[in-house]
Amino acid sequence: MLLSLAPMEGLTGHVFRRVHAACFGALDRCYTPFLAPPHVGSNFGKRALCEVDPEGNRGLNVVPQLLTKNADEFVWAAKLLAEMGYREVNLNLGCPSGTVVAKGRGSGFLRNLDELDAFLEKVCAASPIPVSVKTRIGLQSDEEYDEILAMYCRHPLAELIVHPRVQKDFYRGVPRQDQYGKTLRAAPFPVAYNGDVFGCNDVGALSAAYPETRHVMLGRGVLANPALARLLRGGSAATRDELVRFHDRLFEAYLAEMGGNAVFRMKEYWFYLKFAFTDPLWVQRAVRKVRTVEDYRAAARKIFSGGELAKEARFSG
Ligand SMILES: Cc1cc2nc3c(=O)[nH]c(=O)nc-3n(C[C@H](O)[C@H](O)[C@H](O)COP(=O)(O)O)c2cc1C
Structure with a gap:
């Protein structure tokens, strides 16, 4: 397919x-x-x-x-x-x-x-x-x-x-x-x-x-x-390492393209990526008030080190 x-x-x-x-x-x-x-x-x-x-x-x-x-x-x-x-x-x-x-x-x-x-x-x-x-x-x-x-x-x-x-x-x-x-x-x-x-x-x-x-x-x-x-296609779910690598590369690529606005672009993305974790609300709160690149990096580190991955990452409307 x-x-x-x-x-x-x-x-x-x-x-x-x-x-x-x-x-x-x-x-x-x-x-x-x-x-x-x-x-x-x-x-x-x-x-x-x-x-x-x-x-x-x-x-x-x-x-x-x-x-x-x-x-x-x-x-x-x-x-x-x-x-x-x-x-x-x-x-x-x-x-x-x-x-x-x-x-x-x-x-x-x-x-x-x-x-x-x-x-x-x-x-x-x-x-x-x-x-x-x-x-x-x-x-x-x-x-x-x-x-x-x-x-x-x-x-x-x-x-x-x-x-x-x-x-x-x-x-x-x-x-x-x-x-x-x-x-x-x-x-x-x-x-x-x-x-x-x-x-x-x-x-x-x-x-x-x-x-x-x-x-x-x-x-x-x-x-x-x-x-x-x-x-x-019958393959495996994303591991934490894969998600971190993907996230970091995406943020760096947005930074290169749009500078500090990358923070806001990533915050939009977290509306979806939060469902990779068991507690999407906690993830949402961790990034909600972030404005600067530095604070954003800290929030992302907190999410990836402390957040438990969902068994099945699944969007929920
Ligand atoms: C934020 C957002 C932006 C979208 N932008 C477009 C777009 O540019 N062109 C388009 O045809 N559909 C657009 N869509 C619709 C999606 O392509 C898709 O049809 C919709 O999300 C339903 O598919 P899904 O349930 O797999 O997400 C957008 C949807 C969302 C939520």
């Missing part, structure tokens, strides 16, 4: 991908957090260029993800990405954030199916590299999905990654796997599953219900348990 790393803004960018792969082995594929395409004729901005710089992604199978409703800009960005050597580009139709949705992007694009249909028609024909889509199943209700799915099926997508929640769920509630099953039966292109796969039993249950499953995208599960993909 193909296992990929989900695009997660502020979390699974080029620094995380590289350090994670060096410490735990690369996943089969990684998606960049969403990037805004540049205006036609311009290049990507500095932040986006860092994300897609082939040098920074060497040895990884990276698919850049774009967030836009402008077909010309999507195609222009796809051309730039093709010139850099990328072989696929992904469209974000899942982002639930209010500001993104209000502009008709991300899952907000699902509100205008005629416009989205025309957009896909244009970009699938004009993009020099295959176009895949990561989607939610609607905005308000699961019932929206039949029409959305029928529209997707009219286009030659490279792949459809289904996160079976609606926009108003954000990340709450249970993903509706039956909608993924419906997609598997209907789609003329490859389909991937994403949502709440946090341990071996989750993949077991998914594969039992949908044996055709060939690609599972992992997000919060990998953040809480960096060895998740290894575990799913």
Whole structure:
């Protein structure tokens, strides 16, 4: 089964991908957090260029993800990405954030199916590299999905990654796997599953219900348990030494990239990594008030020397 790393803004960018792969082995594929395409004729901005710089992604199978409703800009960005050597580009139709949705992007694009249909028609024909889509199943209700799915099926997508929640769920509630099953039966292109796969039993249950499953995208599960993909392939859980090494390398890499702001980036990451320990609340408290690099290092030392590792590191919402 193909296992990929989900695009997660502020979390699974080029620094995380590289350090994670060096410490735990690369996943089969990684998606960049969403990037805004540049205006036609311009290049990507500095932040986006860092994300897609082939040098920074060497040895990884990276698919850049774009967030836009402008077909010309999507195609222009796809051309730039093709010139850099990328072989696929992904469209974000899942982002639930209010500001993104209000502009008709991300899952907000699902509100205008005629416009989205025309957009896909244009970009699938004009993009020099295959176009895949990561989607939610609607905005308000699961019932929206039949029409959305029928529209997707009219286009030659490279792949459809289904996160079976609606926009108003954000990340709450249970993903509706039956909608993924419906997609598997209907789609003329490859389909991937994403949502709440946090341990071996989750993949077991998914594969039992949908044996055709060939690609599972992992997000919060990998953040809480960096060895998740290894575990799913029958390997061992992360040891304390592995976690310390991974953590230290990640912090140093963020320091090199963003200086003291690395502390705040790591604090965001602890929202997930705390689940590697038996007492996530204690871990959260240990880093909560930290502001300086020095205090951060001391807090991390305290956590890794005093915290007991969970038997199964598992994200809990
Ligand atoms: C903080 C955060 C940032 C995210 N950023 C993106 C993004 O840039 N692009 C995207 O398609 N999905 C994004 N997602 C959604 C994830 O890719 C994924 O669909 C979601 O976490 C559900 O999968 P999981 O249960 O395996 O975590 C984000 C989710 C979170 C929580």
